[in-house]
Amino acid sequence: MPKELDPFDEDPEEEKDDDNEGDFNPDDIFSDLDYDDDDDDLISDEELRREMDAYRELPVFKSAEKIRELTQRIVDTFDEKKDKFQLKQQMMMNAYTLGVKIAGAEAGDLYNLRMENAVIIKIHARELLAQTSLCRAEKLCNQEYLQLLRDEIDEFRKLFVDWVKAFDKFNDEKDEWGLFYD
Numbered sequence: 574m575p576k577e578l579d580p581f582d583e584d585p586e587e588e589k590d591d592d593n594e595g596d597f598n599p600d601d602i603f604s605d606l607d608y609d610d611d612d613d614d615l616i617s618d619e620e621l622r623r624e625m626d627a628y629r630e631l632p633v634f635k636s637a638e639k640i641r642e643l644t645q646r647i648v649d650t651f652d653e654k655k656d657k658f659q660l661k662q663q664m665m666m667n668a669y670t671l672g673v674k675i676a677g678a679e680a681g682d683l684y685n686l687r688m689e690n691a692v693i694i695k696i697h698a699r700e701l702l703a704q705t706s707l708c709r710a711e712k713l714c715n716q717e718y719l720q721l722l723r724d725e726i727d728e729f730r731k732l733f734v735d736w737v738k739a740f741d742k743f744n745d746e747k748d749e750w751g752l753f754y755d
Contacts (some may be wrong), residue, residue, distance in 0.1 A: 628679035633732040637671035640729055643722050644668035644701065650714045660704055660713065667701040670694070671729070675736075684745035688753045691737050698733070702726050 628634050645668070648661040671694055678690035705719045705726075747754060 625680070628676050631675065631679070631736065633729065633736040634672055634675045636725065636729040636732050637675055640671060640698075640701070640722070640725050641668040643718075643725055647708075647714055647718045647722060650718070652713065655711060655713055658707065658711070660708060660711070664701060664704050664708075667697040667704070670697040682744060684740055684742050685748055685750075685753050687740045688737075691733075691740075694733065698726055698729060 644664050648664055651661050653661075674690040674694045674697070678687040678694075681687055681690065702723060705723050708714060709716060709719055
């Protein structure tokens with residue numbers, strides 16, 4: 574029986590040229606670039622990190638974090654045998670998505686990217702709200718816990734509306750999809 578060939582194995586009949594291995598030097602490629610380490614336009618790593626983490630101070634992000642934490646505590650009380658719709662996983666996915674998409678919207682900065690993230694946030698928040706009703710119907714946890722989550726989602730909604738109103742409609746690059754344009 575002939576030996577089966579593996580497409581990722583080196584060709585045994587191909588001659589190896591060990592003389593060129595390890596000869597790559599990035600300075601050969603980038604030496605012609607005029608890069609000045611003392612350029613005043615560059616910001617420090619610390620400043621960049623601070624700018625990148627600024628979204629964490631937004632009230633809407635802090636509220637999303639409260640929702641995530643509260644959702645985690647609630648689903649941890651679920652009786653796994655009663656959770657026939659796998660609400661625990663679905664609710665956690667929705668709760669985690671809120672903060673992630675806020676961070677994405679803040680990083681994107683362009684109006685249409687921020688609005689795309691805002692729509693996704695709204696969908697996940699509304700799904701999480703609807704899932705509290707299903708939890709109530711399935712008697713998966715204490716009803717008072719669900720009301721706390723519903724109240725926090727309502728507070729989040731108010732902060733979300735204000736956050737979206739602050740988006741700069743003029744900071745945009747129109748795309749070919751035609752959404753969010755008059």
